[in-house]
Amino acid sequence: MSIRRQIRVLIIALTLLCQLSGIRQGVAQDTYYQSQSLFIYKFTKYIIWPKNMTSGNFVICVYGNSPVVKELETMAALKKAGKGQNIVIVQVQTLDNLPKAHILYIPSSKSRELADIMEKTKKAGVLIIAEREGLAKKGAVINFMTTEDELLKFEINVARLKEQLLDIMPELLKLGYKVG
Amino acid sequence: MKRLLLLLIVLLPGLLMHGQEKDTTQGKEFRYLFGFAKNKDKYAVINNPSDSIGRNDTVRLSAFYDMSLEQLDSIKALGIAPELERFINRLISVSAAKPLTQRTSPNIITLITEDEIRKSGARDLIDVLRLVPGFHFAQDLNGNVGIGLRGNWATEGKMLVMVDGMEINEYYTAHLYFGNHLPVDLIKRIEIIRGPGSAIYGGFAEFGVINIITRGADENQLEFGGGAGMMTKEYAGNQSWMHLGKTWKNFSLSLSSCNSTSQRSDQKIYSFYDAAASSSGAGVGDYVSVAGKSAIESTWSQLNLKWKNLTFSSLSDLYRTTDITQMNANRDHKVKYGFSGGYTELKYELKGGSKFTLTPKVNLGLQTPWEEGTPYAIAQNEHGTDSVNIVLLRLKESLTATYDFDHRTSILFGAEHYTDFTNIRDTVGQAYFTSDPKYQYAAAGIFGQALFKLPAFHLVLGARTELSSEFKPAIVPRIAITKKWNRYHFKVLLSQAFRAPTIGNLEQAFDGNYSVVYDTAGQAIGISSVGRNLEPERTFVFEAEFGVMLKNNMYLTANFFDFTSKDPIVYYYYQDNFLERTFGYGSGVYVYQNFPMSGTTGLELDYRIKGNWGYCNLNYSYYSVKNNPRIPVYSVNTFDFSAENQTEINPKQLLAFPSHKLSVSTFFDVSDRLSISFTGNYWSKTYGYDVMFLGDGYDDNGNFIPAAYHVSGRLVRYRPVFLANLYFTLRDLPIKNMNIGFGVHDIFNDSPVFIQPFFGLKAPLPGPSREVSLKLSYKIPLTKKK
Numbered sequence: 001m002s003i004r005r006q007i008r009v010l011i012i013a014l015t016l017l018c019q020l021s022g023i024r025q026g027v028a029q030d031t032y033y034q035s036q037s038l039f040i041y042k043f044t045k046y047i048i049w050p051k052n053m054t055s056g057n058f059v060i061c062v063y064g065n066s067p068v069v070k071e072l073e074t075m076a077a078l079k080k081a082g083k084g085q086n087i088v089i090v091q092v093q094t095l096d097n098l099p100k101a102h103i104l105y106i107p108s109s110k111s112r113e114l115a116d117i118m119e120k121t122k123k124a125g126v127l128i129i130a131e132r133e134g135l136a137k138k139g140a141v142i143n144f145m146t147t148e149d150e151l152l153k154f155e156i157n158v159a160r161l162k163e164q165l166l167d168i169m170p171e172l173l174k175l176g177y178k179v180g
Numbered sequence: 181m182k183r184l185l186l187l188l189i190v191l192l193p194g195l196l197m198h199g200q201e202k203d204t205t206q207g208k209e210f211r212y213l214f215g216f217a218k219n220k221d222k223y224a225v226i227n228n229p230s231d232s233i234g235r236n237d238t239v240r241l242s243a244f245y246d247m248s249l250e251q252l253d254s255i256k257a258l259g260i261a262p263e264l265e266r267f268i269n270r271l272i273s274v275s276a277a278k279p280l281t282q283r284t285s286p287n288i289i290t291l292i293t294e295d296e297i298r299k300s301g302a303r304d305l306i307d308v309l310r311l312v313p314g315f316h317f318a319q320d321l322n323g324n325v326g327i328g329l330r331g332n333w334a335t336e337g338k339m340l341v342m343v344d345g346m347e348i349n350e351y352y353t354a355h356l357y358f359g360n361h362l363p364v365d366l367i368k369r370i371e372i373i374r375g376p377g378s379a380i381y382g383g384f385a386e387f388g389v390i391n392i393i394t395r396g397a398d399e400n401q402l403e404f405g406g407g408a409g410m411m412t413k414e415y416a417g418n419q420s421w422m423h424l425g426k427t428w429k430n431f432s433l434s435l436s437s438c439n440s441t442s443q444r445s446d447q448k449i450y451s452f453y454d455a456a457a458s459s460s461g462a463g464v465g466d467y468v469s470v471a472g473k474s475a476i477e478s479t480w481s482q483l484n485l486k487w488k489n490l491t492f493s494s495l496s497d498l499y500r501t502t503d504i505t506q507m508n509a510n511r512d513h514k515v516k517y518g519f520s521g522g523y524t525e526l527k528y529e530l531k532g533g534s535k536f537t538l539t540p541k542v543n544l545g546l547q548t549p550w551e552e553g554t555p556y557a558i559a560q561n562e563h564g565t566d567s568v569n570i571v572l573l574r575l576k577e578s579l580t581a582t583y584d585f586d587h588r589t590s591i592l593f594g595a596e597h598y599t600d601f602t603n604i605r606d607t608v609g610q611a612y613f614t615s616d617p618k619y620q621y622a623a624a625g626i627f628g629q630a631l632f633k634l635p636a637f638h639l640v641l642g643a644r645t646e647l648s649s650e651f652k653p654a655i656v657p658r659i660a661i662t663k664k665w666n667r668y669h670f671k672v673l674l675s676q677a678f679r680a681p682t683i684g685n686l687e688q689a690f691d692g693n694y695s696v697v698y699d700t701a702g703q704a705i706g707i708s709s710v711g712r713n714l715e716p717e718r719t720f721v722f723e724a725e726f727g728v729m730l731k732n733n734m735y736l737t738a739n740f741f742d743f744t745s746k747d748p749i750v751y752y753y754y755q756d757n758f759l760e761r762t763f764g765y766g767s768g769v770y771v772y773q774n775f776p777m778s779g780t781t782g783l784e785l786d787y788r789i790k791g792n793w794g795y796c797n798l799n800y801s802y803y804s805v806k807n808n809p810r811i812p813v814y815s816v817n818t819f820d821f822s823a824e825n826q827t828e829i830n831p832k833q834l835l836a837f838p839s840h841k842l843s844v845s846t847f848f849d850v851s852d853r854l855s856i857s858f859t860g861n862y863w864s865k866t867y868g869y870d871v872m873f874l875g876d877g878y879d880d881n882g883n884f885i886p887a888a889y890h891v892s893g894r895l896v897r898y899r900p901v902f903l904a905n906l907y908f909t910l911r912d913l914p915i916k917n918m919n920i921g922f923g924v925h926d927i928f929n930d931s932p933v934f935i936q937p938f939f940g941l942k943a944p945l946p947g948p949s950r951e952v953s954l955k956l957s958y959k960i961p962l963t964k965k966k
Contacts, residue, residue, distance in 0.1 A: 146257040
């Protein structure tokens with residue numbers, strides 16, 4: 001078998017594998033975003049928002065499309081944020097329509113717009129959560145990451161947290177990796 | 181029947197995939213958030229965040245949201261079955277000297293667990309390692325069996341073998357032999373690099389690394405066991421072993437031992453008569469059954485003590501094989517080879533906070549490799565009138581420092597220095613050179629590595645340099661990019677590796693120039709090489725791997741590799757007309773020589789499915805040399821003592837190594853007490869040399885040669901082999917804590933032979949025939965259940 005033929009065989013095999021793996025891809029995503037939703041729920045409890053935001057609905061805004069919406073909606077149906085605030089999930093497609101939110105979730109597909117998002121949410125008391133690794137260093141308050149052994153963790157930029165007029169309870173801070 | 185079974189193996193993954201479709205309810209998948217939930221006490225509380233959640237219950241999501249922060253800290257990012265998760269996310273240190281998972285380790289990795297070893301009923305490491313993609317066993321000299329991978333013969337010090345981090349390759353020529361060697365029942369896991377490891381481990385890790393981690397103190401139990409087997413014609417052997425592991429607050433103790441005797445085979449071999457028998461008219465050799473005459477004896481003992489951060493390890497490995505490739509006039513195989521080693525290590529791990537670790541280590545190894553036990557009665561063997569006795573002491577000091585800048589960046593630096601002291605008592609004639617019998621050799625290595633866990637990918641940069649007074653410095657860098665995303669991962673690995681010449685290599689180094697040494701009576705007794713002109717062999721390796729989790733319990737990887745070795749150090753039998761005239765027909769010397777270039781290219785696929793019902797591992801490996809540089813000594817050429825007269829028959833593969841190999845390892849829990857394991861290997865046709873009988877004839881000078889002495893060699897194509905093994909395990913029977921295992925190895929009695937992978941005239945070495953084996957073990961817990 002020549003090298004060219006070997007590479008061809010390998011490519012065909014990998015293509016078939018990718019097709020096979022696609023069958024169950026949805027399940028993988030479900031689990032990943034289920035895990036994220038568990039963290040986000042704890043953020044609603046252990047992050048301290050400005051007093052004027054501790055009443056009324058607790059708004060979680062998702063910018064763009066993400067499977068996390070489905071999980072957050074499940075969470076909103078089951079649980080309450082803070083000290084009993086109803087959780088409302090809002091999905092927006094443009095930055096012009098950003099509502100006043102407690103949490104702004106940025107999916108990977110929107111990571112490049114982080115600078116614009118930061119500009120539009122200055123001192124707005126919004127917890128910007130990204131899912132792409134390294135974004136907390138670039139200006140998001142929190143980004144999710146996975147460890148070697150596939151545990152879901154988060155990086156947190158405390159300076160950015162303070163800029164957003166937010167505070168964090170030490171027991172939650174202990175779980176995160178501080179950056180920035 | 182064989183074909184049916186082979187077909188079943190190929191279809192098995194598909195059948196299992198189909199069978200797993202039912203395991204897709206949301207409730208069952210949500211449990212995958214907690215990969216360790218089933219067995220680890222630490223996470224037991226997570227398994228049940230509220231009373232409503234059990235492992236197989238329908239999950240009520242609200243209960244999960246109420247978990248504590250401590251529980252949240254153990255949440256999984258990936259939804260995979262706990263059984264598979266425990267396997268692929270097990271932290272492995274062999275690749276980067278830093279705990280990483282298989283998916284991010286900067287090498288192509290195979291992990292073999294204790295569970296897989298014991299459930300398969302493996303008799304020895306050959307049974308275990310045959311299941312690894314690309315691994316194959318072949319015949320070295322004197323009836324010994326060595327290892328190769330990806331088409332490359334690696335037993336000549338190109339595969340590093342470590343036990344708990346201690347090197348056990350023999351220091352003289354760096355060989356390591358298999359077959360009833362290293363007790364499999366005392367192994368906790370085996371971490372294997374199926375590629376170069378020189379950037380960290382140095383000159384014996386050119387093609388691969390096998391790190392055997394033995395059972396430790398944390399088992400807190402005393403276990404002992406034994407086993408026996410019966411081949412079709414002869415008793416196969418027996419073994420007995422024990423392991424004690426106990427931990428206290430700051431102290432732990434692990435003590436183990438194993439004693440075993442087995443037979444290499446019960447089949448026939450073409451064995452050569454020793455010089456005495458041959459000169460008295462017996463001829464060159466004859467076919468003889470080795471049933472009951474091919475003993476391999478092994479005694480193993482190990483002691484590990486740990487007090488806080490101070491570790492003391494000691495192991496003794498006494499290994500003795502019978503050379504069934506030669507015999508005396510009574511057709512007995514009296515020559516035995518001993519490879520004994522004692523290894524001691526003292527290590528201290530000094531921690532400076534959570535980021536810095538400094539590990540000084542001192543190792544002392546004492547070996548007597550190639551100890552030839554030749555009774556005086558047949559002293560006139562191929563090695564002359566005396567036996568070989570090499571005593572070698574290695575003192576090695578090393579220092580390794582690691583520093584973690586943050587959770588994304590870490591560096592590692594290390595330096596090691598070793599000195600070998602040798603005493604060689606060897607007055608041999610043709611096989612060894614007559615040189616200075618005492619020799620001291622020192623070398624030093626410096627290595628470094630930086631690991632960057634960048635958001636986009638992981639980057640590993642590393643290099644090692646080896647310095648010695650005997651050869652030019654060898655510098656080997658490596659760069660690795662790994663990336664895992666959700667269910668996928670890929671690796672791109674570029675590495676250089678090297679094989680450092682050892683004392684034994686330098687002693688027998690050969691550059692084509694030699695002089696004959698005569699005794700006082702003017703009798704030629706050997707040859708002396710003009711210079712130790714042997715340089716390190718260097719290999720450049722490109723590897724790429726793609727992996728995917730096909731389903732929650734299925735994992736598949738595919739990799740491509742390309743090896744190119746420059747100045748390969750090759751051990752082969754050198755002959756020329758002058759040597760034949762001086763020492764007789766067929767005379768020559770085994771030498772080490774740098775050849776121009778060699779290499780292999782290929783791919784490997786590894787599929788695993790794991791569940792609470794059992795597991796199935798299936799892998800395929802392929803290599804080719806068609807587009808790689810080749811050297812005659814490894815090539816599939818017609819038999820001729822002169823390389824110029826050889827003709828290449830198959831330009832795609834090399835001697836002894838099959839192009840295609842398929843391995844399967846399955847295990848099913850039939851009930852709580854009974855489980856069944858099936859393991860199998862299929863490999864395609866192989867090539868090797870065998871003897872050829874020419875009948876009465878004449879030599880080049882017109883002298884008559886009777887048929888008994890008129891023997892030459894021929895190239896033989898060996899048919900594909902299918903090895904199938906079935907093994908049953910009964911747990912807690914007939915009493916609690918007692919396990920009984922029994923099975924059949926090589927069900928179809930294919931009795932594969934070990935072929936010599938380099939040019940030479942050794943007939944194929946027979947392996948064991950179909951064997952029925954029985955194993956027993958009993959454990960006594962040393963801690964009370966809480």
